[in-house]
Amino acid sequence: MKKQIAIVGNGTAGLQLGYSLKQEFDVTLFHHPTADEIQNGRILSTQVHFPPTREREERFAMPKWESAPPIRNIHVTIGDKKLFIGKLYGTASSVDQRWAFPHAMRDLEKQGVSLREGRVSQADVTRLVNEFNLVIDATGKSGPLAPFPIDNKLSPFDKPQRKCIVGYFKGVDPVYPAGISITVLPGVGEMFEISALTENGLVTILFIEAVPNGDLDAFKGVKSTDVFAERIADTVRLFFPDIHRRIDGRKFALVDEKAWLQTAFTPVIRRPYLILDGKLIVSCGDSVFLNDPITGQGCNTASFCAEKLYETLMDYRQSSNWDERLGEDYWNRTRPYIQAVTEWTNAMMGPLPESIIQTFLQGAEDQSVADQVAAWFNDPRKAHAAFFPDAVRHE
Ligand SMILES: Cc1cc2nc3c(=O)[nH]c(=O)nc-3n(C[C@H](O)[C@H](O)[C@H](O)COP(=O)(O)OP(=O)(O)OC[C@H]3O[C@@H](n4cnc5c(N)ncnc54)[C@H](O)[C@@H]3O)c2cc1C
Structure with a gap:
């Protein structure tokens, strides 16, 4: 008989795990809310999937989104100076999770995965660990459902370092050549501009990472869609003239009523297994x-770790007892990557080291350096090596 696995959570991690594990195991996916509620709900992310994540989706035969606008370049501006356009190796893309998640849930159900709707509570987990051979907590940032111990070395913050302010807009001409445009305003925050596919067509995502109480932190108390859109237009006019030039004022609007969000959270890393x-x-x-989403790595990290968990479970599929050794093995396979992505992401929120500023300036003169910076987003271990050249690496 196939081993039974419960996956709790229907996001980036839970869905990739569903696709990868469904052949070898008997998989049940617990989800909340329903597919329809997600589809008609608020945006969740800016969800850029960099090429390695798209390769994993291909590996596990996940749904393809051919009409998503290709993201092949990273445009970097510091202050008011456009420095360079680094070329990505491969093509990234962003598809509204409100569309991608329900689509994958329905597809998985057709392929024999059991879906169970309802918010799983901490008490339910104790019941589930006895009902299934393994429970995987993939509940995203509203989790975890069990007290996975905090890794203090990788969790230096006790409060959010940025306020995340996101809207999906019509009426902005995309950057050329197609890609993500990053503008860093030192000490104030960042703006990310991303072309994305939604159920209502192509949009330009404007994503502000505001340093709390700084000049970009101008959205406190905003509750209505209209006020949010006006406030974004004002902020773009004042701080991001290149984007402002590409806005058509007659067409500039959120793509739908729920195409905006404000959030802030404290980054925290935990050991991903316990008894x-x-x-x-x-x-x-x-x-x-x-x-923090400043490096656009959350989906990519979830996908990387979901693949490592899949590979670990495949290696242990014949063993009768899934115990702490399996958990430890999974953590050993993921920890170097988690350390790299976490330390790089945290460093991006402080004052940039002089060596990194020099790299950015070189990128303006030398295309190969610009391309190396773009490669950081494909593989955060390369970014980590640039930020921490003296670090001891375990891979
Ligand atoms: C503003 C912003 C921008 C971002 N931009 C990017 C980006 O460009 N690129 C990138 O890679 N990452 C980005 N991220 C991060 C990325 O969205 C997340 O890291 C990624 O979605 C995490 O995947 P996950 O599967 O862990 O969680 P999620 O995708 O959040 O999925 C968790 C799912 O579990 C469900 N759930 C939760 N609790 C329960 C429960 N108790 N019972 C049942 N179901 C439950 C939730 O409803 C949800 O559907 C961004 C995040 C934010 C906030």
């Missing part, structure tokens, strides 16, 4: 690896 009621429980994605 609960004598049984192993593991976790994957934001529930244990929660970083």
